[in-house]
Amino acid sequence: MIAAQPYTLEALTEQLAGKTEVESLRTLADLFPGEVIFSTSLGYEDQVITDLILANDIPIKIFTLDTGRMFSETYSVWKKTNDRYATRIDTYFPDQAAVEKLMTEKGPYSMYESIENRKECCFIRKVQPLNRALAGNKIWITGIRAEQSQNRQGMTHLEWDGSHNLFKFHPLMDWTFDQVKEYVRVNNVPYNPLHDRGFVSIGCQPCTRAIQEGEDFRAGRWWWEDNSKKECGLHAK
Numbered sequence: 323m324i325a326a327q328p329y330t331l332e333a334l335t336e337q338l339a340g341k342t343e344v345e346s347l348r349t350l351a352d353l354f355p356g357e358v359i360f361s362t363s364l365g366y367e368d369q370v371i372t373d374l375i376l377a378n379d380i381p382i383k384i385f386t387l388d389t390g391r392m393f394s395e396t397y398s399v400w401k402k403t404n405d406r407y408a409t410r411i412d413t414y415f416p417d418q419a420a421v422e423k424l425m426t427e428k429g430p431y432s433m434y435e436s437i438e439n440r441k442e443c444c445f446i447r448k449v450q451p452l453n454r455a456l457a458g459n460k461i462w463i464t465g466i467r468a469e470q471s472q473n474r475q476g477m478t479h480l481e482w483d484g485s486h487n488l489f490k491f492h493p494l495m496d497w498t499f500d501q502v503k504e505y506v507r508v509n510n511v512p513y514n515p516l517h518d519r520g521f522v523s524i525g526c527q528p529c530t531r532a533i534q535e536g537e538d539f540r541a542g543r544w545w546w547e548d549n550s551k552k553e554c555g556l557h558a559k
Contacts, residue, residue: 360463367465385412
């Protein structure tokens, strides 16, 4: 049986109404001490949120998922972030036995063969580690923005995630990509150099490419699939 929540979605939404991003993050940290966690992929949006948290000394835990297939540039910005803020981002890896089985049975590029195979790889490398990271927390902070994809345009800043039994808060939901880039520039926030080469959304190396001018924001992720399939399962409700 699921324990009763001290806040309903409506009540918590009201608590955050009219607050800035920093005020909202601080409010959540105060209401749920030690139970607020932020997942960063070290991309543009997540670097903004990392700066909002650490530059303002807000007690929110920060972690990343190391899938084992990340770009070297991602590791570089990871180190620069740790150095800049004198922090250590927590790291979650996929289960070794599950990865070994997948690679042995289906090879290193099974994700190209079918959507089912790609989602299986995402599940092993991302979803399962995420579940471990979120366990025991009440608030999950993400870098989701509405303009990133059609699937995200109907989302609100705060929502209930029944699959993880916690609230999800998206502080940058209404931000434009230009606003994100300007914040990074003005505040001299470390960012992934792949962004300067046309990579707007950066995930695993085999599943990410640069986009061309005029292409959809998510066109660089799993580009061999149609737009309706372009989620990895991290944000499934």
